[in-house]
Amino acid sequence: MGAYDPEVAGLTRDEAEAFVYREARLIDDLELEEWLRLFTEDGIYWIPIDDSKPVEWNTSLVYDPPLRREERVYHLLHVPFPAQAPRSRTVHLVSNVEVAAGGDDAFTVRSNQVVYEVRQGDFRQVGLGEVRPIVARVEHVLRRVDGELRIALKKILLIDREMSQSNLTFII
Amino acid sequence: MAVTGLAARAPARGDLDPDDLVLEGPHTYRVHTRAYTDPAVFEAEMERIFSRTWVYIGHESEIPHPGDYKTAHIGRQPVIVSRGDGGEIHVLVNRCVHRGSVVCRSPRGTANYFRCPYHGWVYGKDGSLAGIAMREGDSGYSEHFAAPAGLMRVPSVATYRGLIFASFNPEVPSIEQHLGRAAFLIDNKIDQSPVGEIALRSDPYVVTYRGNWKFQAENIVDGYHFTFVHEGFIKLQERYGDSTGDFGVHRGRSMAEVRRIRARGVSWGCSQGHGLSAKPVDQIESLLDGRLGDYYRELLERHGPERLAWIAGSGAMSIFPNLGIIHHQIRVWRPLAPDLTEVTVYPYELRGAPDEINQGWLRSQERFYGPAGHGMPDDVEIFALNQQGLDASAVDWLILERGIDSERRDEVGDYEGLPSGETPQRAFWRRWKRLMAEG
Ligand code: FES
Ligand SMILES: [Fe+2]
Numbered sequence: 311m312g313a314y315d316p317e318v319a320g321l322t323r324d325e326a327e328a329f330v331y332r333e334a335r336l337i338d339d340l341e342l343e344e345w346l347r348l349f350t351e352d353g354i355y356w357i358p359i360d361d362s363k364p365v366e367w368n369t370s371l372v373y374d375p376p377l378r379r380e381e382r383v384y385h386l387l388h389v390p391f392p393a394q395a396p397r398s399r400t401v402h403l404v405s406n407v408e409v410a411a412g413g414d415d416a417f418t419v420r421s422n423q424v425v426y427e428v429r430q431g432d433f434r435q436v437g438l439g440e441v442r443p444i445v446a447r448v449e450h451v452l453r454r455v456d457g458e459l460r461i462a463l464k465k466i467l468l469i470d471r472e473m474s475q476s477n478l479t480f481i482i
Numbered sequence: 483m484a485v486t487g488l489a490a491r492a493p494a495r496g497d498l499d500p501d502d503l504v505l506e507g508p509h510t511y512r513v514h515t516r517a518y519t520d521p522a523v524f525e526a527e528m529e530r531i532f533s534r535t536w537v538y539i540g541h542e543s544e545i546p547h548p549g550d551y552k553t554a555h556i557g558r559q560p561v562i563v564s565r566g567d568g569g570e571i572h573v574l575v576n577r578c579v580h581r582g583s584v585v586c587r588s589p590r591g592t593a594n595y596f597r598c599p600y601h602g603w604v605y606g607k608d609g610s611l612a613g614i615a616m617r618e619g620d621s622g623y624s625e626h627f628a629a630p631a632g633l634m635r636v637p638s639v640a641t642y643r644g645l646i647f648a649s650f651n652p653e654v655p656s657i658e659q660h661l662g663r664a665a666f667l668i669d670n671k672i673d674q675s676p677v678g679e680i681a682l683r684s685d686p687y688v689v690t691y692r693g694n695w696k697f698q699a700e701n702i703v704d705g706y707h708f709t710f711v712h713e714g715f716i717k718l719q720e721r722y723g724d725s726t727g728d729f730g731v732h733r734g735r736s737m738a739e740v741r742r743i744r745a746r747g748v749s750w751g752c753s754q755g756h757g758l759s760a761k762p763v764d765q766i767e768s769l770l771d772g773r774l775g776d777y778y779r780e781l782l783e784r785h786g787p788e789r790l791a792w793i794a795g796s797g798a799m800s801i802f803p804n805l806g807i808i809h810h811q812i813r814v815w816r817p818l819a820p821d822l823t824e825v826t827v828y829p830y831e832l833r834g835a836p837d838e839i840n841q842g843w844l845r846s847q848e849r850f851y852g853p854a855g856h857g858m859p860d861d862v863e864i865f866a867l868n869q870q871g872l873d874a875s876a877v878d879w880l881i882l883e884r885g886i887d888s889e890r891r892d893e894v895g896d897y898e899g900l901p902s903g904e905t906p907q908r909a910f911w912r913r914w915k916r917l918m919a920e921g
Contacts, residue, residue, distance in 0.1 A: 357854065359685040366841045369684045369829055372854045373845075378726045381718060385856060391714030392867075393859035436692055436870040437863070474688040474824055475853035477863065 321452070321459075326409045326419045329459050330450060334402035334423075337481045342383040345481065350453055350460040355379050357466045357482065371471065371478060386480065396431035396438065398480040404448075416462060419450040423466075425482055437477075444482060445469045498526050500918040504911050505879065509886055511908050512879040515872045518694040523918075524820040530917050531803050532557025536640070536647040536660045538805035538814060539563055539573065541828070543644060543681035544590065549607060552590040555816050556648055561636060562586045562596065563646060566607050573636035573648040574609035585633065596633075609633035643672050644680060645805075645812075663896055664756045667799050670792045671807055675832035676780050682812070684844060687827040687852040693865035695804075695817035698825055699910055701861055702806040702813065703757040703798050705749065705902040706884060709740060711860050716740050718856060727845035731796075731809060747796075749905050753895040755802030755913025757906020762795040769794055777836055800906060802913055810843045811851070821869045825862070827851050882907050 336345040349355070357372040358365070365373055374382060386394065406422040425444040433439025451463040466482050468475075503523070505512040517523055539554040540563050551564040553576060560576040562585070578585050583600040595612060596605045602615035610632040617623055638649040640657035642665065647657055658665065672680050691698075701707065709716065719728070720735050734740035747761030763769065766787055769778040782790050798808040806813035810832070816824040829847050831840040850857035872880075885903020892898060899905025 359687075363685070367683060367844070369687065369844060369848045369852065371687075371852055373848060377722070378849070381722050381726045382856075384721065385714065385718055389714040389717045391856075391860050392711060392863040436866050472685060472688075474690045476690060477859050478853040479859045 320454075321409055321411075321417045321419075323407060323409050325459070326417070326452070327404075327407045329452065330404055330407060330419060330421055330448075333450075333461070334404055338400050338402055340387075342387055342481065346380060346383055348461050349376065349379065349464075350455055350462045352376065353379075353461050354463045355382075355461075356463065357468065357471070357478075359472050361465065361467065371468070371475070372466075382481070391479075393477050393479040396429055398427050398429055398477075400480060400482075401426045415453055417452045419452060421448050421450075422446070423448050423482075427480065429477075442476075444478075446482065498522060498918065500915040503918070504915045506912075509883070511882045511886055511904070511911070513882060513911055514878055515875055515880065517914075518696060518869065518880075519820055519872050519875070521820055524817070526918060527817070528557045530920060531914065532817075533559075533650040534654070534917060534920070535651070535803060536638075536649050536654060536657060537803065538645060538801065538812075539648050540646045541644050541680070541682050541812065541830070542571075542641060542646060543683075543830075545571070547592070549592045549594055550590075551586065551593060551607075553586060553588075556636065556650065557817065559650070560584070561648065562609075562633070563648075564596075564607050564609070570608075571639055571641070571646060572608045573639050573646075574605075574632075575634040575636065577634070578603060579611070579630040579633060605633050609635055643668060643678075660754055661801070662752050662754050662756070662894065663750055664752060664754070664758060664799055664801050666792075667758050667760055667797045668807065670760070670789075670795070670797055671810075673781070673785060673789070673793050674810075675834055676777070676784070677834035679833040680830040681833055682828050683831050684829045686829070687855075687858075688824065689827075689853050689858065689862055690818070690822065690824045691862035691865045692821055693823060693862075693869035694820055695815050695823040696910070696914075697865040697868055698806070698813075698815040698823060699800050699803065700757075700907045701865070702808055703749065703759050703800045703906040704904075705744060705759060706904070707861075707864070708744060709737060711864055712857055713737070714860070715850070715856050727842070727849050729842035729846040731843070731846045732850070745901060747901045749899045749901055749903060751889070751897040751899065751905040751907075751909025751912075753909070753913070755910050757800040757909055758797070759799075759901060759906065760792065760795060760797040761901075762791040764791075766790050766794065774836075774839065777839060800910065802910065809847055809850075811847060823865070827858070882911065 355374040403424045428441045429438040431438045447467045449465045503514040503517045537556045545565040562574045564572045578598040604613040636648045637652040734743045749759040812828045882904045885899045889897045889899035889905045
């Protein structure tokens with residue numbers, strides 16, 4: 311990635327940060343319909359196990375093109391299921407935001423994120439009331455669509471992505 | 483993953499009489515809470531089950547060439563599964579015979595030898611001791627030194643259609659005897675490949691849950707839970723069907739339809755402890771004329787219509803004690819503690835099948851399994867709830883009696899039952915009880 315020059319890139323770090331912060335807030339507030347609208351028409355939400363392998367031949371923790379992303383949000387908002395009954399609460403902490411120019415009108419924004427998650431409900435029960443940190447490097451590929459920044463790709467590289475996981479049935 | 487320690491539990495009774503733990507009668511089948519919670523039961527299982535019977539440790543495609551290796555576990559014993567120069571498979575305990583350090587640190591790789599990181603003893607691909615560092619000299623080993631032969635070898639190793647099993651029991655019966663009727667279902671799964679071979683290519687999913695290992699062994703062939711635990715998934719099927727990548731695996735787009743479809747088929751409880759369920763395809767014509775017709779016609783030519791109905795149908799297996807096969811995956815469960823289990827899901831591909839099929843089934847599994855899937859997290863959530871429920875030790879028994887009056891015992895000693903009965907689970911416990919009684 312070349313040295314960042316905001317004049318050339320057309321995206322300042324302030325604007326990039328504001329965008330990523332807002333996205334994080336929408337997720338934490340469970341404004342997931344609104345979150346869906348942040349993506350481009352062909353945007354991808356991706357949590358790989360190994361991002362060096364072709365996605366078609368390797369499972370990802372999440373690989374969501376638009377319809378799958380819509381399904382995930384529908385599931386979370388409208389369909390009760392054991393792994394989210396009770397629900398998770400999350401708080402995203404975003405730092406180390408850097409911007410680099412991508413090709414044609416695309417920008418790559420990198421950040422480090424710690425997502426704290428806790429299942430609500432009777433905290434005396436197993437799995438509830440335990441605050442868990444989920445630690446990741448996040449890469450957003452953003453595009454301007456009709457003047458608005460949109461997510462063409464959100465790639466989340468968990469630091470323990472190929473290791474044993476527990477419940478990840480919420481948006482990261 | 484951070485996991486809190488074992489909950490404080492009542493001290494175990496010294497005696498372990500399996501008759502106290504599994505209650506059997508003509509119309510009765512109950513399992514005692516302690517069978518899932520008691521640390522003494524868990525310790526006994528590691529010896530009497532995991533050290534006595536065959537345990538699945540990997541697939542040949544994970545170590546295709548000489549020098550390839552992977553690590554695995556037989557119960558709590560860590561092993562290296564290594565491919566020797568002649569293509570043979572060695573299963574070696576991953577502990578240096580000098581002073582006990584772990585020898586192999588990577589989960590998989592390729593090596594000409596294994597070198598202990600502590601004092602540099604070197605072992606060949608077959609585990610034989612190839613070199614002792616600084617052996618000579620006054621501070622070295624005596625000329626009478628009884629050098630060990632090498633890493634401890636697990637005495638019994640066998641493969642069935644690429645699946646690798648090992649056992650610490652030198653007298654274990656043949657793998658064919660162990661698999662029994664399960665071999666028929668394994669064949670059906672693997673013969674979905676036009677060349678009759680599967681390969682593990684994708685990364686696996688690994689999930690750890692706070693429950694006993696036997697919950698996973700029971701659940702993978704539990705027809706009763708699907709419409710309850712996966713009710714939300716059925717709602718997704720109603721709305722999205724195949725459009726998000728199910729690839730025709732989960733049939734039925736309403737609760738009523740799913741119930742109807744899942745009421746068909748057969749389940750078996752094998753004398754070796756395996757639980758099996760299978761549903762052959764009713765009408766192979768629709769497959770032959772369908773979008774994947776070329777693929778199915780090739781299978782038809784190879785196997786004939788009767789086998790094709792089984793091959794193209796669905797099937798799930800719980801192979802005693804630690805292996806599951808369902809959908810297009812090999813699943814392995816590893817007991818860590820009475821209330822802690824690791825599950826690994828290895829999607830496999832069918833060698834020689836069109837890319838569209840292998841990729842389609844991979845996407846389908848991605849949607850349902852893994853820690854963020856729409857199915858598996860609900861199952862493991864229930865396992866944790868189940869374990870927690872059993873902390874209420876004031877209640878003694880769990881009831882596993884569904885379909886007990888409708889199951890029939892056949893000439894080889896297997897039980898045949900209906901799909902949402904508990905025939906597979908009872909078979910697990912019968913074998914469990916026999917092995918635990920052998921002491
Ligand atoms: S413990 Fe392995 S060489 Fe000493
Ligand atoms: Fe399930």
